[in-house]
Amino acid sequence: MSDNSTDFTITGHWINGRTVPATGQPIPVTNPATGLVIATAPGGTPADVDAAVAVARAALAGWAATTPQHRASLITDLAAQLTTRAEEIARAVTAEIGAPISLARAAQAGLPPMVAMTTAGIAGEIAWEKEIGNSLVVREPVGVVGAITPWNFPLQQIMTKLAPALLAGNTLVLKPAELAPLTAGILAAAVAAAGIPDGVFNVVYGTGPIVGEAIAAHPGVDMVTFTGSTAVGKRISVLAAEKVKRVALELGGKSASVVLDDADLELAVGKTAETAFVNSGQVCGAWTRMIVPVSRQAEITRLLAAVAQEFTLGDPSDEATRVGPLASERQWQRVNGYIERGIAEGATLVTGGPGRVPGFETGAYIRPTVFADVDPGAAIAQEEIFGPVLCVIPYEDEEDAVRIANDSIYGLTGAVFGEPEHALAVARRLQTGQVDVNGAPFNPLAPFGGYKQSGNGREFGHLGVEEFTEVKAIQR
Numbered sequence: 001m002s003d004n005s006t007d008f009t010i011t012g013h014w015i016n017g018r019t020v021p022a023t024g025q026p027i028p029v030t031n032p033a034t035g036l037v038i039a040t041a042p043g044g045t046p047a048d049v050d051a052a053v054a055v056a057r058a059a060l061a062g063w064a065a066t067t068p069q070h071r072a073s074l075i076t077d078l079a080a081q082l083t084t085r086a087e088e089i090a091r092a093v094t095a096e097i098g099a100p101i102s103l104a105r106a107a108q109a110g111l112p113p114m115v116a117m118t119t120a121g122i123a124g125e126i127a128w129e130k131e132i133g134n135s136l137v138v139r140e141p142v143g144v145v146g147a148i149t150p151w152n153f154p155l156q157q158i159m160t161k162l163a164p165a166l167l168a169g170n171t172l173v174l175k176p177a178e179l180a181p182l183t184a185g186i187l188a189a190a191v192a193a194a195g196i197p198d199g200v201f202n203v204v205y206g207t208g209p210i211v212g213e214a215i216a217a218h219p220g221v222d223m224v225t226f227t228g229s230t231a232v233g234k235r236i237s238v239l240a241a242e243k244v245k246r247v248a249l250e251l252g253g254k255s256a257s258v259v260l261d262d263a264d265l266e267l268a269v270g271k272t273a274e275t276a277f278v279n280s281g282q283v284c285g286a287w288t289r290m291i292v293p294v295s296r297q298a299e300i301t302r303l304l305a306a307v308a309q310e311f312t313l314g315d316p317s318d319e320a321t322r323v324g325p326l327a328s329e330r331q332w333q334r335v336n337g338y339i340e341r342g343i344a345e346g347a348t349l350v351t352g353g354p355g356r357v358p359g360f361e362t363g364a365y366i367r368p369t370v371f372a373d374v375d376p377g378a379a380i381a382q383e384e385i386f387g388p389v390l391c392v393i394p395y396e397d398e399e400d401a402v403r404i405a406n407d408s409i410y411g412l413t414g415a416v417f418g419e420p421e422h423a424l425a426v427a428r429r430l431q432t433g434q435v436d437v438n439g440a441p442f443n444p445l446a447p448f449g450g451y452k453q454s455g456n457g458r459e460f461g462h463l464g465v466e467e468f469t470e471v472k473a474i475q476r
């Protein structure tokens, strides 16, 4: 499969276990490293959504009647099917969003089967039925779930919804991001090969305003699960409110990495730069504000400038590349605009900067960029940039550090670096859904989700499954 052919083209929606022609106009898919169109995806319409929802509703009773253990075994089979397609998945994501192939193999293709396996693995631990006094409290599927997902980790964002929703006995209609639709087609083939019944998982491709809104507002959709920007999350909530639907939102972030005065600075700099620059900074949970003691800012900035040099730009299909282009020309315009704004706002440019990168003019490449002396109220410190831009913000004392970290409309992730007990005490004070102390490893069973405008639900692990259940109390 080469990324300048039309091998990736998707010929129709996936409805009731087969490919169905779309009724709207095809949508081009562009490789951001070259600017070339590499495929088209179907353009859906509200009529296509109607067809998919009807099928998902018809499949619901049969699927919901199976046992969690049966569903878990099919999800395990799905993980195996995805693993056999890992290289195809990695190449598709590299072609559609420019993720470096080494990252695409490890994360874009590697994480989804891992999430499927860990979700299937907790089927026996969920309290599907529980006695509370004279009540039998049972968890049932919510029903037909509409899932709307972003482009930054396209398959992973789908899987964090699909695996728990299936385990809980729901059926789904998915609308993948129009910028990165290619892995949804591979997933549909894997779902069928795993033996998950026709109609349980359906895909309608298309744009947000047409297909996304039709799903959010559809009377036959019982729950909407959304990952994407805060602005679109608000719109979805409004549309879903008409039918008082369950809405689970995983939204934007502007997360803080707080460096205490007893921190290991090299560790703090290495870990923070990694989250800020990986996937070209297009990570919702990236730590994009590094909050540092004013007395250590110069030292930290020097270390950051050196570490940033290791994030070399390159052709994403080259195994040595650590940073590819941004996912689209539109993203480039947005991120470049913020870098120019940071300079205009008076922040100190430490490394990187605006403009096209020499030698990479045909793609959406931007340099990993670090600003220091950033005012906590500046636009680059408050707004989600969704690019490889790290803001170093100095603080006077610990109260000041906590105040700056919490001075955000967002609260998705975060980090604290320092002596472990000291760092834990500060982690408890941060208004955010996840905090890593001293770069602790990712835990696929830990709940992930946002405080404030970063969202209102949790994904992963037990809470991620319970999100897709209704609770009924039967008194006896």
Ligand code: NAD
Binding pocket: 148, 149, 150, 151, 152, 157, 175, 176, 177, 178, 206, 207, 208, 209, 211, 212, 213, 216, 227, 228, 229, 230, 232, 233, 235, 236, 249, 250, 251, 252, 253, 283, 284, 285, 384, 386, 412, 450, 454, 455
């Ligand atoms: P986006 O909000 O523009 O789009 C996300 C999805 O919503 C896409 O499928 C899009 O087609 C659809 N959409 C757009 N307008 C819509 C509408 N009016 N109605 C219904 N659906 C609509 O976000 P994006 O640019 O794809 O992704 C980047 C954003 O996603 C960032 O803000 C990032 O922080 C966030 N994100 C959050 C998480 C998380 O777990 N919290 C994870 C990844 C990305």
